[in-house]
Amino acid sequence: MPIQTPFHPRTSELNSSLDWKDWGGYFAANSYNVVNDFEYYAFRHSAGLIDITPLFKYKVTGKDASRFLSRLIVKDISKLKLNQATYCCWCDDRGMVIDDGTVMRFGEDEYFVTAADPSYSWFSRFIKKLDVHIEDVTDSYCALALQGPTSRDILKNMCDADLDSLKFFWTTSTKADGFEFKISRTGYTGDLGYELWIKNEDALKLFDAVWSAGQNYNIRMSGIAALDIARIEAGLIMNGVEYHSSLHALTPEQMSTPYELGLGWMVNLDRETFMGQKALRAENKNGSRWATVGVDINWPDLEELYQKHGLPPHTEAGAWRHSVPIFQKQHVSKQIGYATSGTWSPALKKNIALATIEIDYAKPGTEVNFEVMVEHHRETVRATVHKPQFFNPERKRSILKK
Amino acid sequence: MSKKYDAIIIGGGHNGLINAAYLAKAGKDVLVLEKRHVLGGAAVSEEVYPGFTYSVCSYVVSLFRPHIIRELNLAKHGYDIIPMDASFQPLPDDDLGLCRWGDASRSRREIARFSKKDSEVYGEFSKVMTHMAKLAKEVIDHPAPDVASINPKELSSLLRMGKVFKNLGPELLHMNTKLLTMSSADFLDLWFESEVLKGPMAVSGIIGTFLGVRSPGTAYVLLHHYMGELDGAFRSWGFSKGGTGGVSIACANAAKSYGAEIRTNVNVSHVKIKNGKSTGIILANGDEIDSKIVVSNLDPNRTYLKMIGEDNLPKDITTEIKRFKLRGSSGKVNFALSGVPNFCKKRDGLEFMKGDIAIVPNVDYVEKAYDQAKYGEFSEKPYINIVVPSLTDPTLAPPGKHVMSCFVQYAPFDIKEGPEYWPKLAGKFGDAVQNTIKEYVPDIDSLVEHRQVVTPWDLQETFGLTEGNIFQGELTLEQLLFQRPISGYAKYKTPIENLWMSGSGTHPGGGIMGSGGELSAKSILKEKVI
Structure with missing residues (x-):
């Protein structure tokens, strides 16, 4: 049975829909309200607060911490500056992705790693003789994500951090009324936003301070369902949805490489040996089989199909996460890929999806056919390949003061 | 010799800007001229009082066509709508009032306090209206065919x-x-028995018209307001981020991204006409700008009588356009408030106030308000549609403070002292609104930091809406479809060759829909006149 996060006394009070799900062994609110659109809109218009405690969290310390992480992660972590954060992934020696997460550098020899899956064992087995210590702080540190255009104003009203100059993917330590915590300008919504990291003991103090500062800025609790819409609009992939960790995949066909997931930009090939380097170098040279893309599903086509049945067009409420076949434009019987998740994008008024597609069809603008179910009938509508990122507002990276 | 444009658009309201965007996207050389210092026409946000952004005129969005958002890539240019979840109707005597929510079960329980039967019929009614709205959508997304024509x-x-x-x-x-x-x-009597529930539903039928809820033909306007379509879902209203001007700014940014040129503070005197053809425009300062076509985004009255001029029009057309009914019937009062105006202290939280708040306790209330207006007075107890958008979009006011926007009907343009007397009545009109609100928010006076009264006269003088009609012409059946604005010239054309129209005085009519601008541009491009 899942356990409660340290924020549970507050989140359970606010969860009027009693809609909980299991996230990494914790109770996580899927939605706080029966009508949950507003939990999504908070990310885009004011601020949504999410309990992200269930993320797996590790403190990696020791003289060799930089070298160690750089060997395991496809990105050269030793280049990370003090207080900088980075989004990255790590692979097995076949170059197949195990997980993705963020790494933050809190000291010369101190890093903070987050992951979607338990990763202690995988990381630990490579310490060998290095001066590295890994501490699993998943159950002793907790976290809140505050995401949306007013998130900066809210934090400025409850702590002393210099947020006007804190850049995208940088971190800072700060004090508030009687407690200390860390802020990283990171998130999973593709919007202006922060993640707040704190010891379990001070969880409720942090929650109360943020919640009360947020009252003048239309702060709302947001659940996983709302987060899913935002992350698809932002083109952010998810372990277990867009791909399967190579540690869990049953067949090679179920595994993916960073290049195939659109994470090629984070692979630093030319440096000291790292896990998967050889395979990734070969792939970089020879090309990939698959690509991860966005798909813009033609709305008028869908409207027309519904009209045949005398119905107004309909989309699933919220985001969906199941496999949907994608076919070639010319031959509707030839499958060339599959969507892994999708949503009606409230920001763009478009029906969008993230998809895995054969590399020949991955170029933005490529026309394909997309399977839809309309009144119990399988049909296809036209769709266009897009880059995964559909929504990227300027405020995401904005700084107010240099 | 100055440059000759493909098209000049007179009026930088949202329809004019959308028109410009479509024409520019097709590679045309387009110039938009706006008389005011700010774009948007009646879809405008202005910081009238420091720190507070008012949606001065139009204040909610629902009918904006989603395909325009996609075709012009408006989301990228800042189009951003926040849906409203609730519709609240406060009642006198400290009652809980009636709140209708996005959550159907919650609404049913609320309505059941007034009528158990109505609470269950409510869902059936929505179903039928969805069908009706689907039909209406077919009508509004295409130029209106003329039933009298035999053109294939x-x-x-x-x-x-x-x-x-x-x-x-x-x-x-x-x-x-x-x-x-x-x-x-x-029409509502066919379904419902509760006078309370019918109150806010019936008023949808009279918005912007000089008719009462018991006047025949108003049921259609009810539908016009029912077919709001956001996110592919029917019937949902929303706020534009940064006020309704946000919509216009997004349209302007889209137009500019396609290469359109936009100038503000430019006053067009009239259209230059040679041998029944438009050849450009003449500014108030005498300057002339040439263009292959001119698109007027002004209302039919101004387009025909000021931009074209009676001298250039056949008599019968002049007569017909003068008969086109404008009859503005509403005003706006905008408030800057130092705190939250709580319309029902008995309810928990403020969620019930994050949508619209309708002051219309029952059907008779609004019919009585009309009685006064019929004889040339503004309603002492008017129907007020209130929104406090800063509860949802905190950027509109300083932290903890709020903007409150009140749409007020009836405020007849033809006041008995004569319309030009309106400026002298503005204060009294504002007081009537504030006093009406006071019945529900007793501490309202102490919260008001600033009040802006927009009378029908202001709508005409400042925003160019003749007789203060917010839809550029009443949305009554005889002025719709192939008869909007007048029969024979309903397809965005005018009796003057190369002079087109695009405003809400054309099919399909008012509300922030964008259809006039879009359909007009598409007609122009289809006919290959430029």
Whole structure:
């Protein structure tokens, strides 16, 4: 049975829909309200607060911490500056992705790693003789994500951090009324936003301070369902949805490489040996089989199909996460890929999806056919390949003061 | 010799800007001229009082066509709508009032306090209106075919529309006829018994018209407001981020991204006409700018009588355009408040106030308000539609403070002292609104930091809406479809060759829809006149 996060006394009070799900062994609110659109809109218009405690969290310390992480992660972590954060992934020696997460550098020899899956064992087995210590702080540190255009104003009203100059993917330590915590300008919504990291003991103090500062800025609790819409609009992939960790995949066909997931930009090939380097170098040279893309599903086509049945067009409420076949434009019987998740994008008024597609069809603008179910009938509508990122507002990276 | 444009658009309201965007996207050389210092027309945000952004005129968005958002990539240019979840109707004597929510079960329980029967019928009513709205959508997304024409194109267009009607089946067709002919109060009587519930529902039928809820034909306007479509879902209203001007700014940014040129503070005197053809425009300062076509985004009255001028028009057309009914019937009062105006202290939280708040305790209330207006007075107890958008979009006011926007009906343009007397009445009108609100928010006076009163006269003088009609012409059946603005010239054309129209005085009419601008541009491009 899942356990409660340290924020549970507050989140359970606010969860009027009693809609909980299991996230990494914790109770996580899927939605706080029966009508949950507003939990999504908070990310885009004011601020949504999410309990992200269930993320797996590790403190990696020791003289060799930089070298160690750089060997395991496809990105050269030793280049990370003090207080900088980075989004990255790590692979097995076949170059197949195990997980993705963020790494933050809190000291010369101190890093903070987050992951979607338990990763202690995988990381630990490579310490060998290095001066590295890994501490699993998943159950002793907790976290809140505050995401949306007013998130900066809210934090400025409850702590002393210099947020006007804190850049995208940088971190800072700060004090508030009687407690200390860390802020990283990171998130999973593709919007202006922060993640707040704190010891379990001070969880409720942090929650109360943020919640009360947020009252003048239309702060709302947001659940996983709302987060899913935002992350698809932002083109952010998810372990277990867009791909399967190579540690869990049953067949090679179920595994993916960073290049195939659109994470090629984070692979630093030319440096000291790292896990998967050889395979990734070969792939970089020879090309990939698959690509991860966005798909813009033609709305008028869908409207027309519904009209045949005398119905107004309909989309699933919220985001969906199941496999949907994608076919070639010319031959509707030839499958060339599959969507892994999708949503009606409230920001763009478009029906969008993230998809895995054969590399020949991955170029933005490529026309394909997309399977839809309309009144119990399988049909296809036209769709266009897009880059995964559909929504990227300027405020995401904005700084107010240099 | 100055440059000659493909098209000059007179008026930088949202329809004019959308028109410009579509024409520029097609590679045309386009110039938009706006008289005011700010773009948007009646869809405008202004910081009238420091720190507070008012949606001065139009204040909610629902009918904006989603395909325009996609075709012009408006989201990228800042189009951003926040949906409203609730519709609250406060009641006197400290009652809990009636709140209708996005959550159907919650609404049903609320309505059941007034009528158990109505609470269950409410869902059925929505279903029928969804069908009706689907039909209306077919009508608003295409230029209106002329029933009197024998042109094959018109006939095929009629046929297409006929098919949609036919597919409705007899029951819904009969309902449609009732909808087109009945009054909104009578139409609602077919379904509901609670006078409280019918109050806020019936007023949808009179917005922007000089009619009462018991006047025949108002049921149609009820539908016009029912078919709001956000996110592919029918019937949902929303706020534009940063006020309704946000919509216009997004349209302007889109137009500019396609290469359109936009100038503000430019006053157009009239259209330059040679041998019945438009050749450009003449500014108030005497300057001339040439263009292949001119698109007027002004209302039909201004377009015909000021931009063209009676001298250039056949007499019968002049007569007909003068008969076009404007009859503005509403005003706006905008408030800057030092705190939250709580319309029902008995309710927990403020969620019930994050949508619209309708001051219309029952059907008779609003019919009485109309009685006063019929004889040239503003309503002492008017119907008020209130929104406090800063509860949802905190950027509109300083932290903890709020903007409150009040749409007020009736405020007849033709006040008995004469319309030019309105500026002298503005204070009294504002007081009547504030006093009406005070019945529900007793501490309102102490919260007011600033008040802006927009009378029908201001709508005409500042925003160019003749007689203060917010839709550039009443949305009554005889002024819709192939008769909007007048029969024979309903397809965005005018009696002057190369002079087109695009505003909400054209089909399909008012509200922040964008259809006039879009359909007009598409007609222009289809005819390859430029």
